[in-house]
């Protein structure tokens with residue numbers, strides 16, 4: 001679905017009202033928000049343009065390789081990258097841009113709209129067991145589809161490529177539904193070894209509050225796909241026991257911070273993109289509340305009207321269309337340690353957020369000039385990003401000397 005940062009007058013009023021209500025006591029956060037709302041409505045002044053260029057001088061961006069609709073990446077222990085392309089290709093690329101042929105054994109994916117091959121991550125003990133996890137859109141009957149998560153062993157081959165063995169599907173969205181949007185299927189392992197999966201609501205709204213479906217939820221599983229006994233709804237059985245949190249829309253980023261806390265961002269509807277602190281068993285309110293409104297103009301009550309639902313720690317109107325997420329722990333950019341980095345699709349930006357206690361703030365926004373789909377941290381602390389869509393570049397970001 002296309003995302004436009006333009007806003008109607010009523011949304012502006014809604015956004016300004018929210019600023020008045022918001023608990024952000026920090027002048028800086030307020031000023032940054034005003035700046036970005038302002039920059040959408042008024043032509044950027046020369047000063048603003050200069051400021052944006054200066055911020056981009058925080059790093060040098062070096063193109064490394066080009067991909068066809070890249071979606072996700074992760075680093076192998078040997079320093080090379082696994083990269084997914086939406087049409088169903090998994091590739092290995094070295095840090096100097098040498099690409100393998102497609103890795104064999106990747107399943108058929110339902111490619112189209114927002115669907116296709118999605119995330120790729122390593123098992124925490126990959127060096128010993130060679131297990132990787134893939135997410136993708138899988139076709140069902142009667143024009144339906146749904147996200148699936150599989151694991152397989154990656155065997156590297158002497159030609160620099162690889163093949164998958166022992167392929168096993170360990171989780172599926174249920175039910176499969178029509179449409180090609182909002183699969184989610186971002187993956188992350190917690191420090192204590194559980195697999196977390198974002199499962200978006202497939203643009204069907206109400207499943208996010210339906211405990212008999214796993215759409216619009218964040219899921220927690222063991223590494224083999226079985227359900228941990230400690231899940232908040234484990235005693236309810238069925239599909240409900242998979243659920244860690246509910247009330248989500250379209251979740252395309254998931255990351256643990258240095259304290260082991262889980263953060264996720266999600267695309268709001270028209271307005272109201274969110275960064276959330278994910279807490280066991282909580283309800284994040286969609287579609288009953290949102291700081292945005294439906295695309296057809298139907299209002300959605302704001303988070304402030306229903307305090308029983310977890311409210312976002314950052315709410316963006318105009319939207320950024322977040323995709324990809326790391327919380328930085330490297331040494332190459334020491335000033336950014338513990339900052340979050342979020343890719344922006346419609347905002348064509350890399351967004352840095354900072355955390356203070358249990359809240360968060362947008363600290364900086366780097367104009368990238370292209371939709372940014374994915375962010376990763378390299379072994380030496382460089383930041384790597386993937387542009388979206390056909391011809392999407394793999395970029396390595398290093399400090400400006």
Ligand SMILES: [Ca+2]
Pocket residue numbers: 072073074120374375376
């Ligand atoms: Ca990744």
